[in-house]
Amino acid sequence: MLSLNGWVMDERSYAARLAASLLAIPLTIQTDRRAEIFGPTLGDDEGVYCVGLYEILRHFSRLPDVERAWPEGEARHALEWALEALESFSQARRQALGATLPEKAETDDVTLIFRVLEDRLSHAYLNGQEWLSGVSVGFIDIAVFPIAGLARDLGIAMDLYPAIRRFVRKVRQLPGFVTMPGIAACH
Incomplete structure (x- = not known):
């Protein structure tokens, strides 16, 4: 299962939560105040991490059940x-x-x-x-x-x-x- 390390009042963490919810991606949320300054991180059960909103959204686009293509051009x-x-x-x-x-x-x-x-x-x-x-x-x-x-x-x-x-x-x-x-x- 994917786990978002973010801060509830951080806009970037919110964008990651919103993306997961709109794309029906199951996600657990861990509070991490460091996200307020450095942005959210995403990890999985195997310890693979994505740092920052760009990498998180890119990871979401690669998941098998996601029908949103990564933007090009x-x-x-x-x-x-x-x-x-x-x-x-x-x-x-x-x-x-x-x-x-x-x-x-x-x-x-x-x-x-x-x-x-x-x-x-x-x-x-x-x-x-x-x-x-x-x-x-x-x-x-x-x-x-x-x-x-x-x-x-x-x-x-x-x-x-x-x-x-x-x-x-x-x-x-x-x-x-x-x-x-x-x-x-x-x-």
């Missing part, structure tokens, strides 16, 4: 952007929520992430694709969902991002969706 670049955006968002969120004095969480970098995500989602929608990954939810969508779902934690007004709000609603309706503390029920 332009989709691979989109996944790499999504993972980098999630890492930047995660750092900004940790910094804002862990600050002893109030700190502006919506930095220029965070605003850029949301604008690019809005553009990508709008472009996909206008081209008849329901998801960033194509016709079905995939690894790109899973990687960006914590960004979209946790926007309120950083005080980001979602009025300017209708495609992101639509995306959050669609993901929340998927069979197997699991939530994380901080993800608002409405967008």
Whole structure:
């Protein structure tokens, strides 16, 4: 059985849990606060480990019962952007929520992430694709969902991002969706 070593409040650990749940991959979860800084790790009964969200998602794509293909070409670049955006968002969120004095969480970098995500989602929608990954939810969508779902934690007004709000609603309706503390029920 696969075991995720993560932290419940870490966005990357949540993305791994969400991927496993949406893909119906059985997973035990072990709390490891180190994941808050270093990201999640995945192990199995034989001691094989994947370190980081990229490697975990890649491992999931190789499992025999998983019907999601690993992105190639332009989709691979989109996944790499999504993972980098999630890492930047995660750092900004940790910094804002862990600050002893109030700190502006919506930095220029965070605003850029949301604008690019809005553009990508709008472009996909206008081209008849329901998801960033194509016709079905995939690894790109899973990687960006914590960004979209946790926007309120950083005080980001979602009025300017209708495609992101639509995306959050669609993901929340998927069979197997699991939530994380901080993800608002409405967008």
